[in-house]
Amino acid sequence: MKIRVVSKRDEIQNLDTGEKVIHLAFRPSNEDIFNLIKRCKNVEVIQIPTSYRRTVSKSIEMFLDMQKIKLVEGDVWGHRKDINEYYSISPAIIEKIKDMKSEGIADDDIAAKLSREGKLNKEMLLYILGKS
Structure with missing residues (x-):
């Protein structure tokens, strides 16, 4: 299983549309999450660092819940984005x-x-x- 690591909001527009598990390594705005969902229609899980999780609005949480998309806290420890854009389980x-x-x-x-x-x-x- 692979987790697609996105370290900058500019990368959202270049994501493969079939991505299912995505880690956002930056503090996402509501617009970033909407753009992500619009780009990757099959996304099932969005993971963000614990410190950023508290800044996600209730409206985005409700939207993701309605779309059956899990929002989870966590990090991809030791991952080097310059070597590989995916973190492999x-x-x-x-x-x-x-x-x-x-x-x-x-x-x-x-x-x-x-x-x-x-x-x-x-x-x-x-x-x-x-x-x-």
Whole structure:
């Protein structure tokens, strides 16, 4: 699984229209989020850093909720945008998720355990759990 990292608002207009998971590494305005949704019609998750999450308006939260788009907090630790525009979720994490699910462990417990071990936050892990 890959997360498309967008570090500047100017990059929104050049995104692949099929992007599903996007990390905004800048403080997005309402207009930025509308432009993102207009450009990427299949987007399922928008991740923004915790410090920026508090500045997102209630109207945008409601709009995203109506569009069935999750807004999650988090970072892409150690990612270098100059090397790759995508942050890849480690196959080892995906494998651990599958193993733990097959053992019958609850999604919340899996997300809590892996968020401590890995570099992903619980909300993103719950999204991945829902997809696998």
